Amino acid sequence: MAEKYDDTFLARWLANELSEKELKDFEASEDYEYYTQIIGTLEFAEFPQHDIAENLNATLYKIEQQKTTPKKARKLYPYWMSGVAAAVIVVFSYLFFFQNIKYTTQQAEHLSFFLPDSSEVVLNAYSKITYSRFNWKNNRKVVLNGEAYFKVKKGQTFQVETEQGTVTVLGTQFIVNNRDNYYNVICYEGKVQVTVSNKTPVILTKGKGYTIKNGTHESYSISDSTPSWIANESSFNNVPILEVINELERQFHITIEGKDNLKPAYFSGRFSHDNVENALKTIFVSMNIPFSFENNKVTIKK
Incomplete structure (x- = not known):
């Protein structure tokens, strides 16, 4: 008697999570070619972005409603659904598992979320x-534009x-932290490897x-146990003043004009995200940079 599997079988097949025995038995079944053909068709298809779970439930409901006479169900290894409904499962499983997931933040916004392995990510302002x-189990990789804090669960290599x-x-x-002309990595626990071209x-x-700042590569030490911005404070260690000004803009709903008037300089220190006027004074006054602030717009003077 054939072994029965739960309704995650096709989803696990698509995610390469079947056991060796399950995969071997499935490849030897008459249904294997049928479903590989479906996947081959999906490779060249384009689908609109919808709520996958909602659409799947609606489609399966329609299939049930359209059954007017009993029909002999196509035997799908491992015997858990009719051919039509199983094909629907393949389509939606394909959409679910092959979707690219994206998280973004705007100015003055932080976002915390979990990856499929329960690794935690906190996005800083204006990041993606x-x-x-x-x-995911065998290919733990994210693409970052901006800044993020990672708490990675042990497992396969994470990139x-x-x-x-x-x-x-x-x-x-x-x-x-990957910004224009600025790149920064800090390890708070464990060990990381940073690879840069050449x-x-x-x-x-x-x-x-x-x-990496202005083309210069530098290693340094820190004493903080977590990123300061997790606690609504931005800290800097000999960072180009333009990057500090850009961070002010990212952490508050303000526009900063006149950046071309900035002279080359580096800043070490920190500012709180609680009060924009105090933050502006912390940077501009300490660095002797003349400025004005009105209607959420900062103008850097010559």
């Missing part, structure tokens, strides 16, 4: 992360890809940071 849930470099870990806590990979352990 994308990843594919398909085969954070950016335009400026790749961070590779097994299980640890760290941040990656450079020897850099290994960071707890309390170590690595940055």
Whole structure:
């Protein structure tokens, strides 16, 4: 008597999560070619973005309603649904597992979420992360534009890809900041490897940071146990003043004009996200930069 499986069988097949025996038996069945043909067709199809679970439930309901006479169900290995309904499951499982997931934040916004393996990510303001849930167990990779804090569960290699470099870990806590002309990685726990084009990979352990600013590569040490912006405060260690000004803009709903009037300089210090006027004074007054502030617009004077 054939072994029966639950209704996650096709979804697990698409995600490469079948056991060796399940896969071998399925490939030897008469239904294997039928479903590989469906997947082959889907490779070239384009689908609108909808609520997958809702559409699946609605489609299966319609199938049940349209059954006017008893029919001999097509035997799908492993015998859990008719051919038509199973094909629907394949389609929606394909859409679900092959979808790229995207998280974004706007100015003055942080966002916390979990990846499929329960690794935690916190996005800083004005940032974006994308990843594919398909085969996540064996391909833990996200693409980052902006800044994010990661608490990675131990498992297969985990990668954070950016335009400026790749961070590779097994299980640890760290941040990656990838902005225009600025790249920064800090390890808070465990160990990470930073790979940048044409450079020897850099290994960071707890309390170590690595940055690229204005084309200069630099390693340094920190004393913080978590990113300051998690606690609504931005801190800087010898960071170009333009990046500090851009961070002010990201953390508050303000526009800053006159950036071309800035002279080359570096800033070390921090500002709180609680009060915009205090934050402006912390940066501009301490750096002797003349400015005006009115109607949520900052103007940097010559």
